Amino acid sequence: MSRRAVSITTISSLIMTLACLLVASVFFERISIGIYEQMETSITGSALQNADHALLEKIILETEEALDQIEDPAAEYSSHEQEYLLNFAKIQDSQDYKTLWNYFNTTRKSTESTCFVLVMLRPRENYWVYVMDASDYNVIPCGTLLLDDFSQYDGHPGKEFDGFVTISPTYGRVRTDGVPAYIDEEKDIYAYLLADIPISEVRQKGYLFILNTAVLAIIITALSCIFVYLAVKKTAVEPINNIAEKAEDFVDSYEKRYGEHLETHIFEELYNGDVSELQNLSRSLSSMELETNSYIKDIDRLAGEKARTNTELEIATRIQAASIPRNFDDYKHISEFELYGDMKPAKAVGGDFYDFFLLDDTHLCLVMADVSGKGIPGALYMMVSMIAIKTRAEQGGNPSEILRYVNDRLSANNSVDMFVTVWLGILDINTGHVIAANAGHEYPAVADENGTYTLMKDKHGFVCGGMEGVRYKDYEFDIPRNGRLFIYTDGVPESANNNNEFFGTDRMLSALNQCSDKNPKQTIEHVQEEIEKFTEGAERFDDTTLLCLWYKG
Incomplete structure (x- = not known):
């Protein structure tokens, strides 16, 4: 019993520590996602509010028009990427495009974002269309397609964007989210201004804090377990073992008591310690011992009556069920x-x-x-x-x-x-x-x-x-x-x-x-x-x- 108590205490402590670690990780994940989501929607919303909306709408519609002139954009992009992108070169080289790009890139640099991306979402065709990539590295050309599977997409085109996390070779884990930039449901145009914010460093610090806390919790728990074990063994385990031995003697005499209805006095003076719960247990066992013999007769009688009642109730249930027309x-x-x-x-x-x-x-x-x-x-x-x-x-x-x-x-x-x-x-x-x-x-x-x-x-x-x-x-x-x-x-x-x-x-x-x-x-x-x-x-x-x-x- 002592070994089992140690095992249970240790396992319980580890489980509690792991549970705390898991809960902390989940909460950290949710909180960090919520913070970055608010940050991204805030900075993209602010940038969009101060942008030239007429110019923004013009570039989006020109990109949409160029895209519509291609019979199968996904197939054309996959097989002839360079020829495909020539359809959008005029848009990207225009002064209006450069003006809007400079505005978004300048605005981006005053935030935590590594890039502002203007995209059109096409869930039915399972791809994204890049309209503009305002960043300093690896700028994605206008018209570039990003093939994707939208069957599990949780966002609602025209109302919200379903943010996600990707792995960047330059910035590590990156959170992407944003706000609607231009929506025309009749023409099936859903354009969003998105922002990317690196989150790897912050998460690593958070996880390191959780890990250090978990290690400290394990050490404290282990010391507590040793102290609790020694105290419980002295005050409870050894007396309980004695009670268990007496209980075995009581069980061993069951057949004799049942057959001859003899009284026993096994539990008298069973415990003289100062633990009130064990004192109550000892008194309860003594009372149980005095009443058990009389209960045996009553239980036998009641068992027979209950069996008859259950049988009658089952018959009544069947009769009633049969009387209801089906x-x-x-x-x-x-x-x-x-x-x-x-x-x-x-x-x-x-x-x-x-x-x-x-x-x-x-x-x-x-x-x-x-x-x-x-x-x-x-x-x-x-x-x-x-x-x-x-x-x-x-x-x-x-x-x-x-x-x-x-x-x-x-x-x-x-x-x-x-x-x-x-x-x-x-x-x-x-x-x-x-x-x-x-x-x-x-x-x-x-x-x-x-x-x-x-x-x-x-x-x-x-x-x-x-x-x-x-x-x-x-x-x-x-x-x-x-x-x-x-x-x-x-x-x-x-x-x-x-x-x-x-x-x-x-x-x-x-x-x-x-x-x-x-x-x-x-x-x-x-x-x-x-x-x-x-x-x-x-x-x-x-x-x-x-x-x-x-x-x-």
Whole structure:
């Protein structure tokens, strides 16, 4: 244990030192890049502000015009570079070009930059075009192409330039960045004034500082580890070894204690030191020893009960899952509509349910309901409610009549004070006309022929099962051809993230409106994905149940 403690302490210290070194390097890298980026955009922006913009635009357009007269600039430049550059010689020899070059080069010399470069960016053709290189060494001629791969380019032509670092044989590591000089998106012209600033020396000093700091940290850590090791060995490791030996004796007597239920006194007077944590551990082990024998019987009994409960719960889950209709393929032969639904219980079993069934050849009944309870009680109440609704609906009548019957049945012997909210609608599949009634449930969402969803804020009746004699009111609406109907339980808008923010109906409608070209199954899956992204793995406290119908007409 002592050797392991030394190893763990040493490795942990090295890891912490390396982590600090890595973090420092990353921060230094980001800070230095940020500083140079600000410096380069600042000096190029200042130079550009004081430049002759008319002259700048004239030279850029002349270069663009000369470039456009070449059928394949990249191929011509690669095969006949000297002949290619003759197309731009007149521009470079002009007095206007020399005037602008002298201005940029003079301005550059008052900064840290090794050169000012005026370039045109052509991401589609995968090359740069040098318009002007204001520097003292290796001046690049006007019209020179720099072939590049822009497939991973992060910048946005016309708005920003994606800076980068290159290796120069003269200056070492060089940072390049700048600002837009002339942009004409209609003509696909994106010209930038860039500056190069050497950064190798500064980075070397930064890395040397980090390295010296790391070495010092390792030395200090090593000395600290030696001191901590000696102290821990004396005050903790040796007593713990003694406790471990007693614990082994306690484990070795397990079978005897389990079989004969005999008491032991292994942990009495186990530790007499001054470390409060070990004193507490010693007392805890003594208490554990006194209670273990009685726990053995209780654990055996509870294990059997838990096994039976888990089996019953698993059976209940299967029964409930089988009661929720998922026979969507049985309706594929009906061309007038397509539907899909899903239910995710917050616990192993839940209280939400949906249902759909044909009342006759032309009428489809749609049900979405939410029982007030959860778990096994909610599941039982859900089954009773579901059977009552379907049985009464198949006998005929309007939604209000069906809900009135269901409410009276559920209220008659409601000794558990549970209730269920229900939205029930009957769709004429030939016309898209819907007759519906709402017993305290969420507003349905209806989409027009373009797939745009809005909430239909219908009038709510009282919940079913609350009290007898409640009357419900029908209302009617039409689903247009290619329109959609989306019904759900309150578990959808009330899904919460770790900050206790609700998903809400606005986010739900936003998710639905992203599905104008999707079928019902894709729509349900997309809404569920949006809920998962929003909640970020937070624990769910309510069932989420959804049903979507696409009326094709």
